Amino acid sequence: MIPIPSGVRVWLATGHTDMRKGFASLALQVQEVLRRESLGGHLFCFRGRRGDLLKVIWHDGQGACLFTKRLDRGKFIWPSPADGAVAISPGQLGYLLEGIDWRNPVHTWRPDRVG
Secondary structure: OOOOOOOOOEEEEOOOOOOOOOHHHHHHHHHHOOOOOOOOOOEEEEEOOOOOEEEEEEEOOOOEEEEEEEOOOOOOOOOOHHHOEEEEOHHHHHHHHOOOOOOOOOOOOOOOOOO
């Protein structure tokens, strides 16, 4: 997990993105489509067409970072394109990166008693 400093927002770019893009192209998309400052220290997440590939860009104040994650099974839960840019919490990002539904995380099983 990326250690996210306090005050940093996490933005999801709705819809799908061409995953051949690198940091410069994704940063330009942040500025033109999402209307945000790509070098402001916030995280911006992009999902590919198939839904199993995620790219995160972040400028940490010293340089640009580009993180990529591909799920072996399943797809990343993503908002609909009509939602525009969606802000989520760093905790929800943790769920997202694990392939868990970040909108409504629930325990799937909890023991009633020990032994």
